[in-house]
Amino acid sequence: MTDSDNKDIDPYLRRRLAAHVRRLRLEKGISQELLSVECGFHRTYVSHIERAATNITLDNLQKLASGLEVDPSELLIR
Numbered sequence: 679m680t681d682s683d684n685k686d687i688d689p690y691l692r693r694r695l696a697a698h699v700r701r702l703r704l705e706k707g708i709s710q711e712l713l714s715v716e717c718g719f720h721r722t723y724v725s726h727i728e729r730a731a732t733n734i735t736l737d738n739l740q741k742l743a744s745g746l747e748v749d750p751s752e753l754l755i756r
Contacts, residue, residue, distance in 0.1 A: 695727070696729060700728045702752075711724075717744070717745035719738070
């Protein structure tokens with residue numbers, strides 16, 4: 679399934695994730711580039727996540743949470 683196939687999917691959860699990632703990253707005072715290094719991602723991938731422009735896998739959610747030093751649930755709930 680591609681993003682173009684997702685026209686009827688509500689992007690609410692993706693936007694919530696984006697907001698939490700950005701907030702946590704800024705609270706830690708780190709750049710997208712540093713977070714991407716910590717997670718093993720390309721910097722533009724972090725940018726896509728923060729703009730809710732990509733749908734990430736559970737594996738990448740875990741890597742992102744680890745890079746931000748939080749439980750993965752904190753990225754979706756709050």
